[in-house]
Amino acid sequence: MFRNSVISKTRQMWKLWVGIIALVVGSIAPLFEQTGIDWTLGTIIAIAGYGFTVAFVSCPACGQRWLFKALLDAGIYGPLLRESACPACEHGFD
Numbered sequence: 001m002f003r004n005s006v007i008s009k010t011r012q013m014w015k016l017w018v019g020i021i022a023l024v025v026g027s028i029a030p031l032f033e034q035t036g037i038d039w040t041l042g043t044i045i046a047i048a049g050y051g052f053t054v055a056f057v058s059c060p061a062c063g064q065r066w067l068f069k070a071l072l073d074a075g076i077y078g079p080l081l082r083e084s085a086c087p088a089c090e091h092g093f094d
């Protein structure tokens, strides 16, 4: 999925998945008592996962935190997922 995206090209897709999985687990696990995860812990897991992704998915060339930038400007998501160059410094990762 998104093999040509700059996130894949820079081998950071796993960080995105960590964030997505934490967000899903933190949101759904508290619904099931047997997981032992209550809403407080679920919220912490979700926020930690999201924070991890926002803080650590960054451009190896210029260091811009892409997903933090995307928080401020949602128009960045498209280029991040479709193009293989950094939207900030335009360094290509092909």
Ligand SMILES: [Zn+2]
Binding pocket: 059, 060, 061, 062, 063, 064, 086, 087, 088, 089, 090, 091
């Ligand atoms: Zn860059």
